[in-house]
Amino acid sequence: MLAAWLLSISTLTLSVDSLTSSPIPEINQQKAQYFPFYSAARKELYFTGRTSINSDEELHVATWDGNQFTSIQSLSSINQESNDGTACLSADGNTLIFSGCDYRNSFGACDLYESQWVNGAWTKPRNLGIQINSHDWEGQPSLSADGMKLYFTSDRPGGAGKRDIWMSEKDEQGRWKIAQNLGTKINSSSDEQGPYWYDENEILIFSSDKKGGKGGLDFYQSRLENGQWVEAKNLSEVNSATNEAGICRGIHPNEFFISRNQPGNSIEEAIHRILIPPSYWLAKINPPKIDLVVQEIKPVKIQFQEVSFDDIQFANNQWKIPMPIPQSLEKLIHYLQENPNQKIEIRGHTDEIGLAKSNQLLSEKRANAIKTYLIQQGISSSRIQTKGMSFLRPKVARNQAEARKFNRRIEIILIE
Numbered sequence: 001m002l003a004a005w006l007l008s009i010s011t012l013t014l015s016v017d018s019l020t021s022s023p024i025p026e027i028n029q030q031k032a033q034y035f036p037f038y039s040a041a042r043k044e045l046y047f048t049g050r051t052s053i054n055s056d057e058e059l060h061v062a063t064w065d066g067n068q069f070t071s072i073q074s075l076s077s078i079n080q081e082s083n084d085g086t087a088c089l090s091a092d093g094n095t096l097i098f099s100g101c102d103y104r105n106s107f108g109a110c111d112l113y114e115s116q117w118v119n120g121a122w123t124k125p126r127n128l129g130i131q132i133n134s135h136d137w138e139g140q141p142s143l144s145a146d147g148m149k150l151y152f153t154s155d156r157p158g159g160a161g162k163r164d165i166w167m168s169e170k171d172e173q174g175r176w177k178i179a180q181n182l183g184t185k186i187n188s189s190s191d192e193q194g195p196y197w198y199d200e201n202e203i204l205i206f207s208s209d210k211k212g213g214k215g216g217l218d219f220y221q222s223r224l225e226n227g228q229w230v231e232a233k234n235l236s237e238v239n240s241a242t243n244e245a246g247i248c249r250g251i252h253p254n255e256f257f258i259s260r261n262q263p264g265n266s267i268e269e270a271i272h273r274i275l276i277p278p279s280y281w282l283a284k285i286n287p288p289k290i291d292l293v294v295q296e297i298k299p300v301k302i303q304f305q306e307v308s309f310d311d312i313q314f315a316n317n318q319w320k321i322p323m324p325i326p327q328s329l330e331k332l333i334h335y336l337q338e339n340p341n342q343k344i345e346i347r348g349h350t351d352e353i354g355l356a357k358s359n360q361l362l363s364e365k366r367a368n369a370i371k372t373y374l375i376q377q378g379i380s381s382s383r384i385q386t387k388g389m390s391f392l393r394p395k396v397a398r399n400q401a402e403a404r405k406f407n408r409r410i411e412i413i414l415i416e
Helices: 327-338 356-376 401-406
Strands: 021-023 032-039 044-050 058-064 069-074 084-089 095-101 110-118 138-143 149-154 164-169 192-198 203-208 218-222 244-249 255-261 269-275 343-348 384-388 410-415
Touching: 021 255, 032 084, 032 255, 044 084, 095 138, 110 138, 149 192, 164 192, 192 244, 203 244, 218 244, 327 356, 343 356, 356 384, 356 410
Parallel strands: 032 244, 032 269, 058 084, 084 138, 138 192, 343 384
Antiparallel strands: 021 269, 032 044, 044 058, 058 069, 084 095, 095 110, 138 149, 149 164, 192 203, 203 218, 244 255, 255 269, 343 410
């Protein structure tokens, strides 16, 4: 679930300007434990553990008794036979979100799941759905205090590098929207992972192994200013020459729990506590006060005949909507919202490669993929018809390899 941290560097080689951290002995009982999350509402610490470096990951929980952590046990009601881990909880402690791998209802290698605390027990995990999960790898969630934003790691297409940080927001009905990549101020061509939303200071903390850090994975921090992420800053005082990934607020003021790699030790990955002074966090920039002259701006109405769907081009033998979501679909949604009685027909097309029967099915799947997305955005299914056209109506001449991508498309027409 988590990329290997192992390096041939001793964890004791901390630079002179690093803050001192101390392992939590009652927690660090296995070969590896990492990605802590402390729930103040439940007074419990959740973390991922391995009994050996090659064993499956499992979720564990420990209770804070006021002096130390006790009653450390596997979260047996959640753990399954494959990997389970990297949990976070809602502010009230009643919602658990975690990553589970190779479940029967998984979309990809690892997906994000949700469980609710009901009548003294965790409910059966529920897959968070295709708005969050993909056919690739998702893990390491972090939920905002109001429960409206979910940050997580994914290696799906459409990112800046290997693993990237993504975020989904809930709509007015409490449904998760399609996840968005946080962009190049956060993500790089390297690995970014382990996001944690530090709600108190409105700061996103995450780990990256991009160039310029102290070791392998380093902690970085960023914040939103005027709706844009500021350039991520290395938390150099916390980082060491080895790997740091997984951080959360602790129990006492300015206390945090982090996971730190300990290559060569009997315990190779351990959870530490560390005090981080407030001055180490990015300060919020107060924008200058500007007197604005407010003018009424009338929204521009979408003219259907001006919308081109040429930006929706499918990969060979695929029907997944290309990411990021094409602008033509966003315009189509606005048009249908402005014209609530208008109905449409979505026609799926293929190139000429392959059997006629297979191409017919593929063209239908492409049309239905667009229909499903429109329904998810609130457009009634009664307004949408679909039709598979196979390769019978090419946009460009057949047998031109470079031009075939223009035939792997959709077409949308207005109907009465």
